[in-house]
Amino acid sequence: MPVAERPIDKPRPVYLNLFAIRQPLPAIASILHRLSGALLFLVGIPFLLWFVQRSLASPEDFAAVTAPLMTPFGKLVVLVLAWSYLFHLLAGLRHLALDLHVGISLAPARSSAAAVLVLSILLTLIVAVRLW
């Protein structure tokens, strides 16, 4: 039964519009963990298998699959996948720490979420520098 229809309850404000709520950092890290995981499944795994298979086939194939990495679109694809992988890895390590009851109170949980976000961007920038 919807909340407003309960006879004993006064109508109370219900905020179900996720975009109307200012999300705390751990929530942002959590949804990005899920989004990056979905992207790695949908694009990352087939791309990885295809890339390794072709790159091992012959020197010509190796050149053919690494050449697109020199184009802006190829670099963008690699950077998006690299960020997804790095973020997912770091957020996962944070998760393992939380499972071991390390940093589960509010302040360290916030700062570790921020650290994961910042570190994933920094490492992606290093990948970008290597690509260019």
Next chain:
Amino acid sequence: MVSGTHKLPVGAHYGLRDWLSQRVTAVVMTLYSALLLGIVLWHGGLDYATWQALFAGNAFRVATFLFMASLLVHAWVGVRNILMDYAKPTSVRLTLQVIVICVLTAYVAWTIQVLWGV
């Protein structure tokens, strides 16, 4: 008074196994990632000859297969969690889950083909 006798035995009881396999596979993939990063940095980049020689070694092939097997198990638990949250009608969820299982199984075959291919 709290009594366990009236507790309804619900659920398929695979929660802990999935939770644990998600974490064990994560650790395996982290170790492999560190290994691969170390190898790439050791060689100061990769050309075809180095890349090919790396995958010619059986130990590296087995390590890579362990990584891929972990990745596919990990992906299954993660994607299944996503589908359980967002694909509400049972028919839609079941269909998508079957598709994902088929795709992941095909990836196992593809991985073996890449590593020990014809």
